[in-house]
Amino acid sequence: MRSSKGILIDTSLCTGCEECIVACKKENGLGKDRPWRGQGTIGELSASRWSTIIRKPGGHYVRNQCRHCLEPACVSACIVGALKKLPEGPVVYDENRCMGCRYCMLACPYGVPRYDWDRNTPLVQKCKLCEPRLAKGRPPACVEACPEKAMIFGGRDELITEAHRRIQANPNRYVPHVWGETEFGGTAVMYVSNISLDFLAWKPDTDDKSFPELSWAALKKVPGIVVGMGTLMAGTYWIIGRRMRLAAMEAEANKHVKELEERGTTNDSANEPEETTDGKNE
């Protein structure tokens, strides 16, 4: 996907000024923070905070937001296709389709989507990579707002090249890994960093397998199960039904034979009734 866009975040440049968050809130009209219960601090992602900065000891600031995976678990989980991956990169949300099952929140490997728990018409809330801005050829608001150029926006391939260039140019400064290059099938929002960012994913040891593959392994068996189970049941019904019919016929026949035998002891010249019963059964 040549045209797929993304963001490269260099956490070693971030000073934690939160200009990006202010810009994001303004761009998307998110308003004041509405932290929900169970949230550790107010600075964590919430329905009104689509991106945030995680402070790590030692003056490290790590931005957290939707990664816009190339093979998004949320999109494959969504029951009605309310979440969509656009070819330009963003994973966007259609509130007119959503029915609020919240399977996407369970599926996301980064635990990003948030919910309007305090409204009676709740929606899923997450970063949309400023999709309307991208359509006009402008970079996302957060990238534009960053005073330290800690984030750069561009084609995903160029960003990967740039990331590796930075790491090679400054091997002492960076951890030699581009987070998001291969994780969960690759993401559009990637990181280079001077500290390990494994804490951002729930479980780093998933062999870079994309989550949709996991459920597809079961889903692709559905037609087989329909045909197999249907045939099996219909066949069983037919076989057992036939066997029972035959058993019934045999019992009937035996009864007649017995009757005939009994009659035969008295009268030898009667063979017709057996034939008529057979005809009836056929």
Place this chain on the structure above:
Amino acid sequence: MNRRLTILKTILWAFVGGLAMLTVARFWHGLGATTNLSDAAPWGLWIALDVMAGVALAAGGFVLAGTVYVFGRERYRPLVRPAILTAFLGYVAVAVGLFYDLGLPWHIWHPMVYWQHHSVLFEVAMCVITYLAVLALEFSPVVLEHPMFGHPMFRGILKVLKRATIPLVIAGIVLSTLHQSSLGSLFLITPHRLHPLWYSPIIYVLFFVSAVALGMMMVSFESLFSAFFYGHKVRKDLLANLGKAAAVVLTMYVVLRVGDLIVRGVLPSALDGSWQSVLFISELLVCAVIPVALLLKRRVRNSVAGLAVCSILTVLGMVWNRLNVAIVAINRPAGMSYFPSWMELLVSLGVISAATLSFLYLVEQLKVYEERARTFPRKPSYDPASLHALAPYALSTPRRFSLAFVIAATLVAYFLPRDAVLGVRPTRTPVDAVRAVDGLLREDREGTTKRLDILTAGVDTPEVTKRKRLFMIDGNRDGNTVLFDHAAHIKRISIPGRDSCGTCHHLNMPLDRNSSCSECHRDMYEPTDIFSHSSHVRKLNGNDGCTRCHSDNSAAKTRDTATACSECHTEEVAQGAFVTSPGARWREAPGYMDAMHALCVTCHQKTIENTPERAPTNLARCDACHNVDHVARLREMIPSHKKMTPSDTFPSRNPISQAGRNKQP
């Protein structure tokens, strides 16, 4: 109606009453008002119990129908109708439960229109919807047999339906196989969340096999149930055989479950003594191992009590299994847990109660069991001997049910938490750890004004400056921070010989946060607005003057749309009285002292220069505001360790009460 049944129905009606009240709260104020769900726990009790366990409990329908119609085991026929009715009502309960759980339940039909075949949930939804229709068709002959539907048209429909039985049963088996297993497949996409003892690549096989076993045990449970409440004869011969078959399937389940653990190499974690391993082992014991061990004994199998114990154990164990998969064994970020609220629990119980009541009603009205359920034997309203009318019962049974309903609804309404009545407010959350920065304390030469600033390179410092370590605090999360000198506060508040941290950080109390600034700096919020509308009206000649301030005729006549005070009273605004933020780059707000000094002092100085005769002589000096009395008052406002009395809370300036307080020992 017998006594047992009346008691049962009264309890069920009470639950339904509670459900009715909670329905209002749930749909009025949203999920947050009634549930304990959060972003860390997007799925809770309603999905786990109403949907996942509900579907599994309704598995008896397809298992029994298959046994009788496909495998030709005719002797089980008496059990088929109740099993199908249970299944049908179970699935209706699932749909109703979903109405509560979905965020936008009026979009519940969307999966039928917007197909997304990559979603396991889509497959489940389609199967459940289709199977609900199949179950309705499978059960409808029982309804149509009722004398009420004697019309030849209904008879015709009945004939067609009876002929379609076999295709319907086979369709039901196929659909059930699909979605009973797919409820497990739902969790294939959550390897990061589900504990490895429950997460398995073959979780769908486990779900299907357990559903088959559970279906059989559920059938025996419900025949024992109706035998208990309606006095039916228990078909011990059938149930014993069913128990034997269930034992075989349950053994298969245990073998699969443990074998899967061995193949994946996580068996050690089932035995390591962690709470998950204890949970896993006890779940497996209750749902399968103990029932199998009991059912293998002929004596147990042939006794009503033994069958009851086994079926209840399996039913509870399998429900527990579904709860574990959907809630308990889900990893959550540290410190974020989920436990259902009492309202969630009551909604689930209410939906189950409503389904049970419907079951009882249909059993009483239709020929579901071989013997029709005994209903309302009329009691004589007069004494047959003396023909005297007897006193009517204080409460007839229907009235008793209504009373239970109303009392339960009232009780629930009374105990509804604040959020469920008035709407949800976001929880107060501690703010981030403050950022510490290197800063400066600037004083002018006389030491009268002090100002905090962030230390930046290339700053000229004409004043006397001191290096400081400062905190940037953004209490209201508006993006602007205040510089806070922690060291100076320690020095100022400290009480000799006593630890002073507790003045602000009284964290020994549960759910406590440190004091906000305004708790000591209470004068921050003293009213300063001295605008008098009536005096302006007088000065501006009554109605003629309205437009002087309310210049826009179309706008509402409010303070917001009126002309600002400073536009007329230009002379009263001192030069430089508006404080600009010193560090725009840091989005830093002026400190409280900066703001007050810049706003008040400049104006005071100007007043005393221009009209010295009209101002007090000390107007421009510190003691104009910071008089001794004022500082003492501020001191009194600072919360201290000593137990407060009402007079402490509102320090009185009345000398008599002051003196009276001093006299106390």
